[in-house]
Amino acid sequence: MANLAGHDLWLRRGAVAGKGRSFYTRSASGIACPIVGEAIALPRDVFWARSRKDRESGMADDRKDMQGSDRHNSAATILSAARSEFGRHGLSGARITNIAQNSGKTKQLIYHYYESKDELFSQVIWDCLQQSMRNMRAQAYDSLTPPNALRLFLITMSDQYRLFPDCIPIMLDENIHGGMHMRQHHQIRNVTQPVVDIFANIIARGATTGEFKPDLHIERLFAASLSILTTCFFCGGVLSAFLSLDLTSDEGIESWQHYAVGLMLDAVANGTS
Incomplete structure (x- = not known):
């Protein structure tokens, strides 16, 4: 820390209402302020001139970031x-x-x-969810036979965590918080239900053709599929520690996906068809 002889106190950084504002300590000789983790002494007139210029520059940048396309780009960057x-x-x-x-x-x-x-965390979860649901809806399931459509659906479901690995610890954290941030988005069903409906339609088509069992419980089957397919992402490290399985490498994840998809297809297949 730099020498602050003549100052009453050396600068401390603190927080006001969680906003992380800086405190600058005045003294007879000047103002104490932080520079790259240290504190230095500046004459008051120099400090306030620099401080005013920095504030005005930052405010101008912020105003620009709040307008038009800059607002959208700023929010996306954040x-x-x-x-x-x-x-x-x-x-x-x-x-x-x-x-x-x-x-x-x-x-x-x-x-x-x-x-x-917390509000930012909630928005990040919402952004992850919307992005994944868009990807799930984008596939041409109706052009495929029910078994192939279900296979594509399950692979696409699993691939979301391969595409967005940051979402894995975020969703684990949200589970620790009991899903409270997801529940804050009252329109969440508007985003997720179309994907569940696609899944239900695939299962219904398969039941109609006799390829899938009739009267399957859609939401339970959806939950089971998601849980099994994402095991390698949420439990892979732990399971690999005491089983002779590799559930963490790219090859291990690929192998688990192949196994899990086959398991779910076997579970819904109508043995009498």
């Missing part, structure tokens, strides 16, 4: 950085300061869009 931060450190360990630094945006701008870290 969400991308937040997804990475939450994926590495979870909700409790993530820091808005890191998200601001990695997104190239100010903390003030982040708090303009999201009132709290």
